[in-house]
Amino acid sequence: MKIAIDAMGGDYAPREIVRGAWEACRETGQQIIMVGDRKNLENELNQLGKTCAGLEIVHADEVITMDEAPVVAVRRKKNSSLVMAAELVRDGYASAFVSAGSTGATMAAALLRLGRIPGIARPAVAGVLPTERGVTILLDVGANVDCKPRHLVQFAIMGSLYAHRILGIENPRVGLLNVGEESTKGNELTQETYPLLQEAPVHFYGNVEGRDIFKGTVDVVVCDGFVGNVVLKTGEGLADVLMSMIGQAMRQSILAKAGAALTLPALKSLGKKINYSEYGGAPLLGINGVAIVCHGSSKSLAIKNAIYRARESVENGLISAISDSLNNTVHKVGFADGN
Template identity: 45%
Template sequence: MKVAVDAMGGDKAPHEIVKGSILAAQQFQDSEILLVGDGKAIQRELESYRTIPKNITTHHASQVVGMEDPATYSIRQKTNSSITQTVGLVAKGEAVAAVSAGNTGAVVAAATLHLRTLKGVRRPGIAAPFPTRSGVCLVIDVGANIACKPIHLFQYGVMSTIFSKCIFGVKDPRVGLLNIGEEDAKGNDLAKETFALLSHSQLNFVGNIEGREIFDGKADIIVCEGFVGNVMLKFAEGLATGILSTIKAEAMKSFWSKLGLFLCKPAIAPLKAKTDFAEYGGAPLLGVNGVCIICHGRSDSKAILNAIRVALQLSKNKVNEHIVSELEKADASASIVM
């Protein structure tokens, strides 16, 4: 299996992207990693290693989409950008998956334009893993679609259920709807109509989930519109970083607090790992006709390695085929409610 990796996307590209790809090539020796981007820049990075794995290859792309570039405009104007070429390789069947830490909007636009959506999928959604007390909760959508309809959120529940079963090994994922209260009648029209669809579906729907309950582990999947999900994702990242930084700053104020922090290290280390996005690699763009993993802009080599791992898992487990099959059955029951 060949995974195309955008070598020029992200704050730490190409150094960390190439490093992570080499680690992946060493770990997944039965697969091939294709680095896409400026050929000379990639080659300089590769030359800094004594040995380059045989399953690492390159594909030249002369342009780069910046983080500040307008998404759709960039994809249409920069046809030879590393993002467009990475996704294009999957569209042509020359790779089974695309991985990028570049401009999220541009990756979504490129995937939607070149890969199209799976049969039956109305809108693709980005599914991001959130740490909870009992494991991991998948939140969808965190930025792909900011103008959602109830059917979109319903399909997010179906698609993320398949992902959770195949990748996280959850037998019967609990699906929750992000809302302002637990009661059935809470929320705006979008929330109420989505609640009705989920309630009458075959999904393991556990009702409304409030923001403060996300990390309690009450649901394995939480569906929401992309605008809310993206704000929530970035708030959670900032809060986790802020808490850990505050603990460290307070601990440095005296000898005894430093000692206390040192003694607490065995308990703090797992917490830090759970809140580190690099542990999860990236977020899959579910619903497109191909595997596409969107990584954090600050991704390091560890994040890229894990993103490639997830990409290979999605392909090997035929997640997209399962999504199409389940949506055919799910949409039939949803049409009755609508």
């Protein structure tokens, strides 16, 4: 099985992308097609010393940047590394693709080149968040800013299947993100979604609140893409601010400095626990093919882990599992129109 990677997408592309692919290849023999400027990529590979036989390069002479309008960019830049990586999957040369470029453009490339799983109205970006107890899947985190109740039901089904098949969670609990626990709470969207989730083929836990997300109260948290995006970025921002405040606090006095030196290994292991990179990117669920988007600031570790998640998604039949589950429930919750 080959995995295609957009070697030009991300804040640290192509260096860290190439390195991540190289590490995955060296570690497990994974075959990877790196798509991007051949000269540039060969140069990066040469700097890594030993080669890895599973790595190949497909040349692409365009790059989609972060500030381009996603759909327009995908339509115009047909020779971009991102679009070509998606096409390698479409044409059967690769089984999955990974990008650390623009989330919007990655979703657009996936939609336009691979399409949706039949029956899926709206593919979602599923964030994998570190919590006190492990990880929680939060979806959608940005693809769909205005949602209808049936979209959230599909997110619940897809998130649940990802948690089960890829993260190995038995009977994952699914929570509906809301402003209170009672079933009557919420805005129009969540009030209408609640009874649909009670009927859906998932282990519906009920409403959860913001404070439950990072506690890990449930395995999957469902919300519209506006709320999910705000939550994801609020969490990132707050974690950054708290860590920087702790750093400042520890530099305040000589004693604190000495203490900080002693606690450093413990804090580093904590840092590792809450590091998004460990969990390897956000799957685009509902796409008719395996696609994973990584954080723009991904370094080689995140890229390597995303490649592994992509491989597991293929090996564990994620796409057909979602497709089968939808076919079994399509009449129940009325997805047949695909909207």
